[in-house]
Amino acid sequence: MPLAPELHTFADAQELVLAAADLLVQLGQRAIAERNRFLVALSGGSTPKALYATLTSPTIARRLDWAKVHFFFGDERCVPPEHHESNFGLAQAMLFAPLHIPPSSIHRIQGEDLPEAAAISYETLLRRLTATPEEQWPxxxxxxxxxxxxxxxxxxxxxTPAVSESTRWVVPSSAPQGPRSRITITLGVINHASVILFLVTGHNKATVVQRILEHRGDDPIPYPAALVRPEHGRLLWYLDYAAASKLTTTPPHSTSQEDP
Structure with missing residues (x-):
């Protein structure tokens, strides 16, 4: 049975990303000690900018052996890597280049290719690099x-059909605005991760946060984020006070520090 989500609230986005960076480093240290590598899938959106800046700060960067970190992407816009909307492009400029991450450790989605071909290619890459047996998830x-x-x-x-995909690891998808054509990992991949970390900030997210986290099960909720329910791992929600403002109960793990 999936574990209950762990909720953590922070005064503002700066405090949130500092805690997220600290958690990432601690998880990385543990994974490298146990398996000699750390597999992390990055997200798109605006919050990663602040997270990348924090991870590349000297006090954080020196704590992790970045040569043993392998970076993947949860999704990508169907644009060339140098395009200003590219998730890879943002990570390359703000994270990989400052930390001198070798190209062999960066595994990007080929957003410049045709969507179906890019999805198939990325799933093939994931299968090879994670050495996942047939009929299992990475x-x-x-x-x-x-x-x-x-x-x-x-x-x-x-x-969108991508939400209900139950066998493929990576599929084309479509966004209602911005670059419409996308490539995304599926819920099966997400829900088999050891740790899933949501980073959510802003008053504009508060209603959806409340509906997902205080859902009582008596009505369906139409949000894909609500379907993130790890099979065996941990699910953490890091919220700033604005995003958590409509929750009716205080998160049980409200803190600015995290124990991995």
């Missing part, structure tokens, strides 16, 4: 997720 050490004010996460948008 296990990331950490999947980072954001959430839109429509309740989407990765590029799993309400009402």
């Amino acid at each position: 296990v990331f050490d950490l999947v980072l997720l954001g959430m839109g004010d429509d309740g989407h996460t990765a590029s799993l948008f309400p009402g």
